Amino acid sequence: MLEGASGLRRFVNAPWKILDTAAYPHWIPPLRISTRSNLDPGANPFFKNAERALFLAEEGGRPLGRIAAIRNGWLADAGQDPGIFGLFECMDRQDVASGLFDAAEAWLRERGCRGMLGPWNPSSNYDGGILVDGFEHPQTFFTAWNPEYYPRLVEGAGCTKAKDLLAWHVDIPRAVRGVDERFGHLAEAMAARSRLDVSAADLRDFEGTMRRCWPVYAECWKDNWGFCPIGLEEWSYLAKELKPLVVAAGGIQVRFEGEIVGFLLIMADFNRAIQKDRSGRLLPLNWLRILRAQTRSPWVRTILAGVLPEFRRKGVLSLMLYAALKGADRYGVKHIEASWVLEDNVQMNSILEAVDGDPYRTWRIYERRF
Numbered sequence: 001m002l003e004g005a006s007g008l009r010r011f012v013n014a015p016w017k018i019l020d021t022a023a024y025p026h027w028i029p030p031l032r033i034s035t036r037s038n039l040d041p042g043a044n045p046f047f048k049n050a051e052r053a054l055f056l057a058e059e060g061g062r063p064l065g066r067i068a069a070i071r072n073g074w075l076a077d078a079g080q081d082p083g084i085f086g087l088f089e090c091m092d093r094q095d096v097a098s099g100l101f102d103a104a105e106a107w108l109r110e111r112g113c114r115g116m117l118g119p120w121n122p123s124s125n126y127d128g129g130i131l132v133d134g135f136e137h138p139q140t141f142f143t144a145w146n147p148e149y150y151p152r153l154v155e156g157a158g159c160t161k162a163k164d165l166l167a168w169h170v171d172i173p174r175a176v177r178g179v180d181e182r183f184g185h186l187a188e189a190m191a192a193r194s195r196l197d198v199s200a201a202d203l204r205d206f207e208g209t210m211r212r213c214w215p216v217y218a219e220c221w222k223d224n225w226g227f228c229p230i231g232l233e234e235w236s237y238l239a240k241e242l243k244p245l246v247v248a249a250g251g252i253q254v255r256f257e258g259e260i261v262g263f264l265l266i267m268a269d270f271n272r273a274i275q276k277d278r279s280g281r282l283l284p285l286n287w288l289r290i291l292r293a294q295t296r297s298p299w300v301r302t303i304l305a306g307v308l309p310e311f312r313r314k315g316v317l318s319l320m321l322y323a324a325l326k327g328a329d330r331y332g333v334k335h336i337e338a339s340w341v342l343e344d345n346v347q348m349n350s351i352l353e354a355v356d357g358d359p360y361r362t363w364r365i366y367e368r369r370f
Contacts, residue, residue: 048233066100083116086122127143134360160368196316214235254319262311
């Protein structure tokens, strides 16, 4: 088990020694500074009610695999089993993968957990999942990509499927034609009838807007499978992490009588910008590539969305997606990825199917009971 700042640094740097970037051109590792901050108990408020252990498997001084074991107190407070695993990376060796999961189980057992769910990195409010379908597609920003042997290793270590998460690809020019034909004439009437105001979110005051969206997010997701409760302090931490990456036109909000009842946050797919340098470092040139991608990006991804339960039947999701599609061309956007969508989220999947979306990638959340 790795300890202290040096242990965290070794854990964060391990993937580049475990996997070969040349062998896996679609693999774009996350920025090291982001992973380090998310796992730092002194930086991330998530760890005010959680603890973690970092495990690294080595042979002859060379990293072979890694895993994080997380006791998530936020889940425990909500009456759920707090055992989580995350940030799993491994060479194609079952003995290494099984040893990592055994180490994570032993640590979690000592803390009263009856199983572990994951990967969440470190909770469902961050990225997660093992890619099980769509390996041939480029990896979008803040999503996971892994070699095709990962599901076999995870299942060989005694894990079984808990839930699948979908990524939908929406080709905007095609979708806009279809939306105008089937939905455009109804959109304004729907908004007027429900007294809903659809507008661009004020992202110049990004942190203020995020604070106003927090109660919507917390309320609308609280009953969803796998959701980890999130306090305002952690939400504000995530807002600060996202602020440098959000473009001015990247938010849509829906208000009813002046109050936000739904919001959608869209981010440029910066992975396409940093494809040439997959070191995970901002310097020397990745920071500049990210800045350029903020002004014009053909691919974007929805990263946060929420609609208060009492407004879901009023067409708020449809109105936000319609607004996003209609405004995309002004910013050179041709493709939207909507992820992660629970496989049994009938309403959202139906809306995306109605705009000719293609469910082109799938991640799996696994569980291992003790």
